[in-house]
Amino acid sequence: MVSMEPVGTASLISLLAHFFGIKSKRKGLSFEEKRTRLADFFYETKDFWLLKDIEKIASKQKGIVVQSIKEVLESLVSDNIVTVEKIGTSNYYWSFPSTAVQNRKRRIAELGEELANVEAKRQELDSALAQRKNGREETEERIALMERLKEAEAINRNLLAELETFKDSDPVLVAAKENAIVLAKNAVNRWTENIFALQSYCSQTFGIPPQQFAEQFNIPDDFDSV
Structure with missing residues (x-):
């Protein structure tokens, strides 16, 4: 009797597929591969x-899924690899090898022009940077x-600090303080007179003695105008 070794799941599936003639699915084409194949078709x-003929024939010849033909074709038109022209009511697509070469040359020229512009801009910036650096070399004179x-900035800071200490002697500030004192004194006397008037009113109207009024509102005995 022939001994049988255990077979893994993957090996078993592969063996059955080979026995029944089942072919594994091929990996689908990438979008770039589809572009290359469709361009080669032209x-x-x-x-x-016409689009309908491209979808019918190119899909068979180049192995491109019909549903993706239109999207791939539009990308080729967008990149000027394929030309489209409306003739009557229909759009016709074409691309010849000579057209592809011309398109590549034009694209190379465009990229060359862009590169030249970038290089010119870089040189302009380098020149501007060099000019700004000019005169800023660390010479002995500049260091001095x-x-x-x-030193001048330090002296300026010290003078400002010293000036701050004399603020209390500033005639303008002194005058402002004196004016504020007068205003405060007048306000205190005005409220003192108001309290005395209220005390007199309560005494005459409600018969409240002045001493009781003062005690009720915590008014000190020496309360008077200033």
Whole structure:
């Protein structure tokens, strides 16, 4: 009797597929592969095509799924690889090898122009940067001037601090304080007179003695105008 080794699941599936002639699915084409194949279709046929014919024939010849033909074709038109022209009521598509070469040359020229513009801009920025740096070299004279500037800034800070200490002697501030004192004194006397008037009113109207009124509202004995 022949001994049987245990077979893994993957090996068993592979064995059954081989036995029954089942072919594994091929990996689908990438979008870029579809673009390349569809472009080759135009280069090889060198003819003018309607969309419906492209979907019918190119899908079979190049193995591209019919549903994706239109999207791939539009991307080729957008990149100027395939030309489209409306003739009557129909759109015709074509692309010849010579057209592809011309498109590549034009694209190379465009990229070259963009590169030249970028390089010119870079040189302009380098020149501007060099000009701004000019005169800022760390020479002995510049170092000495920077030191003098720092000293002047320090002296300025010290003078401002010293000036702050004399603020109380400023005639303008003194006059403002005196005016504020007068206003405060007048306000105190005005409220004092109001309290005395209220005390007199309560005494005459309700018969409340002045002493009782003062005790009720915590008014000190020496309460008077200033």
